[in-house]
Amino acid sequence: MAKSRVGLWLIGAKGGVASTAVLGLLALKKGLVGSAGLVSELPQLARLDLAAWDQFVVAGHEIRRVPLADEAMRMARESRHPVLPGVVDQCQSELEEIDRRIRPGTTLGVGNTITALADWFPRGADCQSAQSNKSKACPSETPRQAIARLKDDMAEFARRENLTDVIVVNVSSTEPTFDASKLPLAWADLEPQLDTASLPASSLYAIAAFELGYSYINFTPSLGESPSAIDELARLRGACHYGCDGKTGETLMKSVLAPMFARRNLEVLSWVGHNIFGNMDGRVLDDPANKRAKVASKDHLIGDILGYRPNTLVSIEYLPDLGDWKTAWDHIHFAGFLGVPMTLQFIWQGCDSLLAAPLVLDLVRLTEFAHRGGHAGQMPFLASFFKSPYGVAEQCFDRQFTTLEAWANAHSRP
Amino acid sequence: MAKSRVGLWLIGAKGGVASTAVLGLLALKKGLVGSAGLVSELPQLARLDLAAWDQFVVAGHEIRRVPLADEAMRMARESRHPVLPGVVDQCQSELEEIDRRIRPGTTLGVGNTITALADWFPRGADCQSAQSNKSKACPSETPRQAIARLKDDMAEFARRENLTDVIVVNVSSTEPTFDASKLPLAWADLEPQLDTASLPASSLYAIAAFELGYSYINFTPSLGESPSAIDELARLRGACHYGCDGKTGETLMKSVLAPMFARRNLEVLSWVGHNIFGNMDGRVLDDPANKRAKVASKDHLIGDILGYRPNTLVSIEYLPDLGDWKTAWDHIHFAGFLGVPMTLQFIWQGCDSLLAAPLVLDLVRLTEFAHRGGHAGQMPFLASFFKSPYGVAEQCFDRQFTTLEAWANAHSRP
């Protein structure tokens, strides 16, 4: 019996994380690389009936024209690993094939900095003329029209590729902070507003996915499917979803180290984190409006874990010469016995896309498995993957991971 | 009803850890300091019926003549905290009182470097004459005689101070590695050999304690009570014990960070740790014979946690100008997705004695409580305090700590 085919629909399909995830998936299918960095390949998850890498078919939305293969090669160069360019070379035809499945996305509500990057728009739209002016968004669609178009793209992908399920993952650039407090709480109240609502793109993609019964993962701090009205829609249509903001580097360290201070009763006086990096994500975060959401997502968990608020400070800075390499320097000042202050510093030097991409693949596999098993709505057992896991107060990485292991045990083959 | 009085008997009673623990205990009794650094003051342990700080009475064994108050002041200066010298000043009379209860220890089997530090010996012994020659040990005692003498010291302390229990804690300098493989496994077979056995001092103190039914904590990597014959003695006499080697700084970090790499399937290629510090512990560890035991204790857990053996390297170096401040630099080289190597470095700058001392006080409180409740033998629920916890394969700090919390829950007041 032929294995079923599962769609992976990437929002921001040519960005650093997406192109790395795609390249990694192709390399895994071809057996070119090992399992390093993949949580779903851990022994603890070995008895879950996860889909195999070769069952996944990739497509997505994107607002830039650049060929996917070029982005994959740029990432390969920026990773400074001499072997990766060769991997890209071996995957040319597959990358081109995927590229043909990518469709123009929407820039509604993404803010000026992201809009300025857009140079690819849906055909026939008034915005075609906007192509000569990179700083203008496609003005012609209402949110409802955009949702309908995005939904058509996803549905056509599922039909053409004969897919049993589709998982939508948002790995596009961080949108400006959105005040969701005025949104209606019920889907029945939000739906009628779709002609005029100011919902950001990340939420429109989620609505499109849920209306088709597809699951949605929000790997960014953007609004996405977090409003309760959209969560309700997911549950109504039996779709899974979770987020937000993948926990890849400095924040992962925070969620590992802060519990140590708490458990040893060492009083954290201040925690400073400086992040420097040079990829496109960095360029977008150089806009203070976009940066605010990210900083909040990186900063809250120290106080959540410790139970008090030390002085904290997070900076994120764009230095183009660093490429995809992110360096985080954290300085933790803490008081020990008799009140004597001591210091821990760490320096994290990681390739950002290569830390995020395997988690995207893990989340897709785990979500497909949960959905196949009948799960709908939020998936709090995936909290360990996120900086700001929905509905989960526990921010200690080890406890979040224990929850994942327990879920895996409960759903394992005998 | 008057509260019971509990004895804390320190082996190495004037060393850095001991004098800091004593000073800290006095400061806690006087309400001069807060609870920072004390695990036993965490909310999770609040419903255990632990003894109060003012129930503890301190004494111990030591091989150096230096006044305890001088060592406390030296520690206060080396901690570079301007308030601590004032705390020492306020505790002068209590420090002198404790000093009068300290008795000469033994240097049997402690190696040349430690023996060279000894300048205080039991009265009437042949070694009195040795006082003019600091490099000679007191030669006159057999192990059995030493045990008898040490036991008399402890028993006299309990009688004079009217104590309900005594907890012996080994915080003396690390002894050279001892090959325990030739020791008999049963106490009935070891006991007859005590006239000639080459057991190190740390084990003789343990035997003395156990014969009196007192518990023993081995805060060092020395042999102590780890041989199964001595463990059997503890159980026969209803004494509690545990060890070994307090997990205070760099190794604590290892037991917190290595699980992160394991859980994210990031392959650790190498883990290098360099430790520099300048206290007496450092001076003793400058002797390769003594250093070996410490390095082994610091090095094993990375492989234990990861399940494979990356390249590892641990160095411990004595730089007198650093005083009690230890700096550890760790460099972790790991492979992420697609095999790309990345790096984490951390720099830990802590005051060694101030990290160790509160754990000593915690262990004494927890041991007294367990003993009072009828426990005997090893106490694996205390694994999170030690680099090499006896009989516990789990080296992840968070899981060790969860075990402590579970034990505390099981023994909490309603």
Added chain:
Amino acid sequence: MAKSRVGLWLIGAKGGVASTAVLGLLALKKGLVGSAGLVSELPQLARLDLAAWDQFVVAGHEIRRVPLADEAMRMARESRHPVLPGVVDQCQSELEEIDRRIRPGTTLGVGNTITALADWFPRGADCQSAQSNKSKACPSETPRQAIARLKDDMAEFARRENLTDVIVVNVSSTEPTFDASKLPLAWADLEPQLDTASLPASSLYAIAAFELGYSYINFTPSLGESPSAIDELARLRGACHYGCDGKTGETLMKSVLAPMFARRNLEVLSWVGHNIFGNMDGRVLDDPANKRAKVASKDHLIGDILGYRPNTLVSIEYLPDLGDWKTAWDHIHFAGFLGVPMTLQFIWQGCDSLLAAPLVLDLVRLTEFAHRGGHAGQMPFLASFFKSPYGVAEQCFDRQFTTLEAWANAHSRP
């Protein structure tokens, strides 16, 4: 023959740098400390006929009421050196004597953040009433009136103490950036504007000093005596002056390391510097208006030395728990042979006031010596002491220091 007496007049006389300089001077007079940190005690300067420490008499201006001895003790505590509080204790009477010589300064043009710190004003002024409202400046003086009052204070000090010379040093908090481009270039044109000119306090003190023929050192990035009209005044009255902004830590490192990259033809791609600290200087620099001047002063020299402009970034952040300890983390990304990028990082952990204070004493000694020898105007041989030395394009520390050595040789006793 009795030795002459020299006045040291400190602007910001109770701040961290000033109180440390005062304490250090007293400790040197009493022989309590060695010469560490003092450039003027180097062998290369040993044959200059510098004034001895005991020839100096201290006074100054200040806008806060706090007792000098309290500030010295606070500094001693924040330096985390257990010996310093004892030094303060031994200098109580001298500190009180100096305190009595300190006079209320002016807050004209210092910006809101500094003004808010002021709680001490000249007697009889309308601002007396302002003492109950710490956020209000003393409003009643014109610049000309302020200059006259400040001058009177300095002159009275010289007369009472029978001084042969007075050196005024500005160690007060950094003022907001001042646009000096509209100031007249000649003293004859500036002087008539003094009734209404918006000159900041740092410049008013300089004018007061120069009108008395006293020299002036600007240890801060504030405007001070840098306008050419005020420089002309100094030369007209035979006074020496120099600045600006003492080069104590991170910027010293920059002026030492950037030449290394230049001389090895290693191309600096980016240089990021993050500074965290918690003293009052930090509190003032937390105001963006005040910070701007400091950042500019710290940032320019990398490009000056390299001859091209890499990506640079400087941040200065206030974390009160750090006290007077400043940690700077610098990340330098550079391209080596064949264009391969490499990295140097450094972490500087220094006590800010203790790095600055000895340089203040050095500058006073060297300025007094130069003035005694007939020098007037700028002193470019002191460039190595400053982040932004007036009129000196050379930013390499070693070449600036070589200039100092050459000047010392030229003025040495045979």
Added chain:
Amino acid sequence: MAKSRVGLWLIGAKGGVASTAVLGLLALKKGLVGSAGLVSELPQLARLDLAAWDQFVVAGHEIRRVPLADEAMRMARESRHPVLPGVVDQCQSELEEIDRRIRPGTTLGVGNTITALADWFPRGADCQSAQSNKSKACPSETPRQAIARLKDDMAEFARRENLTDVIVVNVSSTEPTFDASKLPLAWADLEPQLDTASLPASSLYAIAAFELGYSYINFTPSLGESPSAIDELARLRGACHYGCDGKTGETLMKSVLAPMFARRNLEVLSWVGHNIFGNMDGRVLDDPANKRAKVASKDHLIGDILGYRPNTLVSIEYLPDLGDWKTAWDHIHFAGFLGVPMTLQFIWQGCDSLLAAPLVLDLVRLTEFAHRGGHAGQMPFLASFFKSPYGVAEQCFDRQFTTLEAWANAHSRP
């Protein structure tokens, strides 16, 4: 008129530094790379009449069979720069051409660790049979015979390639420490001993070069041409020479930073340097006999510069997973004003061969120029390139560099 051709004869011609230097030279000839890392391309040296890159012809001695192109590709991969493998590809034919000019070297006196790496020996020698046993050296030559053979190789190269001069550069692995104190001081006394003398290979190559009038650069801490008898030979034959031990990374930093502490009168209490790396040089230095020479060369200059001996400690450790990337962590503990201890740490992450190779090319160009101008014997104006410059007490990098600039000025075209 055709440009003259200059020979570059590399000892250790297939090692990391040599293969990188060769690759770099080829890339420079082809215009594939810029001048980053090349001192001889600085503006300060622009008016020296240095030979152009395309005038150089490369050959050398080596004890391993591995193809040069393979080593160049390995280096390109280990540099983790995705562009370098492409550069190697473009230089294949030139690398093969150079490979054909490389001749078997000698393993006399190189110690067991290096000898174990040897698998290539001169034809016809008894050692041919040793090829099956990699751990055996070629036993049949006396030092005199080896010198004669090495000389023939060099002379044949010069003749075939029609060279005007040859510069021999020792970039082979560090030999064990050699006690030169018993060597005769005059060449006339050393020469008769060549049949039996235990001179190490590095010295035999030097003698061979000098007898032909060729210059010799010792880029390693091996004995080389440092004995005065061999220096005399160089002068007798009009050859230039200099060394020893290229100053590329951590030691360069020491020679830049130690003067800063000296000039600010900051008392260095201790200076600890830990070096970790994974190239073949590291493997050889893992042998304590070979490491000793290197550590001594890295350690001495701190005391030389400061004028007193702080506690110092240097470690060099081999971690194969790091490849050619070396990380050095240095911890400098120093006392500032009033004796308060402070700390500077730096972390240097550089690609070892890429730091060394351009200096080799610089030294060859500068030596050829000096020799062409009639210089013979030591070249102290090249001190800034070396950790232990012969006959130069000055260890401050900036002063050494000033000497180079002065020499360049004196020899510049008008």
